[in-house]
Amino acid sequence: MTDSSLHLGNGGGLVERSPVLAWAKRALTMAPAAARRSPPRFFGTLVFFVALIVLTVRGAALLKDADTLWHVFVGTGILETGRFPTVDTASWTMAGTPWIAKEWLSQVILAAAQRAGGWPLVALTAAAAAALALALIAREAATRLPPAIAALIAAAAFTLVAGHTLARPHVLAWPVMIGWTIVLMRAAEDGRAPSPFAAILMALWANLHGSYLFGLALIPAFGLEALLRAPAGRRTETALGWLLILVLAPAATMAHAYGPGALFAAGKVLGLGSAAAFVAEWAPTDLGRLSGGKIAILAGIAALVLSPGRLPPIRVALLIGLLDMAVSHERHLAMLGLIAPLILIEPIAERAGAGRAEGDQTGGRLSGFGLYAAGAAALAALAFTGMAALGALTTRPDLLPIAALDAAKAAGVTGQVFNEYEFGGTLITRGIPTYIDGRTELYGPERLTTYVAATGVSTPGTLEKVLSDSRIGWTLLRPDQPAAALLDHLPGWHRIYGDEVAVVHKRIP
Structure with missing residues (x-):
């Protein structure tokens, strides 16, 4: 197709009149970028x-x-x-x-x-x-x-x-x-x-x-x-x-x-x-x-x-x-x-x-x-x-359930834990097997969905179903989780510790 075939009467070229065609033409006729210059030393x-x-x-x-x-x-x-x-x-x-x-x-x-x-x-x-x-x-x-x-x-x-x-x-x-x-x-x-x-x-x-x-x-x-x-x-x-x-x-x-x-x-x-x-x-x-x-x-x-x-x-x-x-x-x-x-x-x-050439760099050179x-x-x-600032730096104690884990140990909890997702890293470093942690690809969508439904109490009965696993002997959850509040009223469970970071419940035989 020639340029003349893109003209319509005296209205000018079709490419010039059409923003879409003009944009496409620019896209297909890109020139190399302008030369770069060396940045200032250091x-x-x-x-x-x-x-x-x-x-x-x-x-x-x-x-x-x-x-x-x-x-x-x-x-x-x-x-x-x-x-x-x-x-x-x-x-x-x-x-x-x-x-x-x-x-x-x-x-x-x-x-x-x-x-x-x-x-x-x-x-x-x-x-x-x-x-x-x-x-x-x-x-x-x-x-x-x-x-x-x-x-x-x-x-x-x-x-x-x-x-x-x-x-x-x-x-x-x-x-x-x-x-x-x-x-x-x-x-x-x-x-x-x-x-x-x-x-x-x-x-x-x-x-x-x-x-x-x-x-x-x-x-x-x-x-x-x-x-x-x-x-x-x-x-x-x-x-x-x-x-x-x-x-x-x-x-x-x-x-x-x-x-x-x-x-x-x-x-x-x-x-x-x-x-x-x-x-x-x-x-x-x-x-x-x-x-x-x-x-x-x-x-x-x-x-x-x-x-x-x-x-x-x-x-x-x-x-x-x-x-x-x-x-x-x-x-x-x-x-x-x-x-x-x-x-x-x-x-x-x-x-x-x-950035057009190597030449004039005086205005920007330090x-x-x-x-x-x-x-x-x-x-x-x-x-x-x-x-x-780094000298006194450690992991964030305000985010970790350290006190809760110490209380759980002192209370003699046994069995496996149903834990908060965010607490998985702390449990792993303590050598405590997790229910879930940050390795989301390991657990897959089904277990993630179950965890969310159980902790958020979004689906009635999900938390009770999870806790029906007799291997679970205690829980470690955030205090703002609906599941933590529900556990206070579930038969067979007793709160043994709580602070602004974590709440611990223990199964009662």
Whole structure:
């Protein structure tokens, strides 16, 4: 079809008159991105230390998730025995059932940190991983934008992910996730294929956390963008390069302690569906209150609305996908907060008129003296403020049922426990078999649904049916659980302890 065939009378070209066709034309004629420039020396290092200071000062928040306990426990077991678990040994309900520590590398790192420096070093390890991820974002932004704007982008990302920055495997995987995204994004912007050696990042990511499946999904998205940007004469070469990485990356994830089993385990987590919604991080994002998550979602929508002509169509699709994930599950808000800033750097730079060439960098370059001074100040603040905060840091006693467990032991409870989901990590570290814990993929949707119905008393008779198992001799629940109140009135059960954290009931013979 020629251009003349797209004209209708004297009304102008059909493409020019149709916003949809005009958008499609732009999508199919994407030019390579503008040249990047070298960021100021030590800029990324400075951002890293500033972020580390902020995260270190709020170190107690890094340990607020009780699942950290069982992750460290699993990692400690691997370090001590040199073997990777293949069956469950921590619960009484699923004992002997196949289970693998698919995030073994993160768990070993956290356990090694705990062994070397206690809980302060565990918190510092997670803080360093998060700070490195933010520094990588800032450094990438500084290749197209002035350092001040790049730092603001990193600060915005921090604000959006702060609530999800915990001493858990997903945070240790953040730097790898950012690095992988940058590698693919740069290749796409340059209209070329990424280096085959980039697949090594996927091998590392797969051993750190199950979110590596998202990294695999990025390959076809950025690959298509690369083809649209590549010169016509190089599209075949570019396509073959992306096909190679599409084969190598999944293959690299098989370089795992459990081989292909890790892929199946990650798939089991996704297969839990609505049954896992009772876990806060798997629940849909609450848009009824102002929070970092809501701000992230609104910012993403604003980016779509305000950059219709500058945001490449593939990036639009990626942003929509990230928004959908973030709305569906709160745990994916962090992914939105970290990845969205990266895919928006180029359109922001185009709008700001930045990042066009290597030439004029004087307006955005920080002086060497200023960087050294700022870095020294950051290190001093880290030494005197951050380490002081970490010095007294331990696991959060206000979240753990320590006193309740001591009371249960003193009361001579026997048999198995029907426990709160959040208390599973504490029980595991105490050597007490759990009814349920944070390993949701182990228990499956049926047991999760039963647990929710029993503790919430949403289905009459469910709690009584669960407790009819004669192996259960005591319960450990939150005081605000309806089941805890019902147990006060159930025949054969007696409350022996209660505080603001946990309530213990004992079966009466």
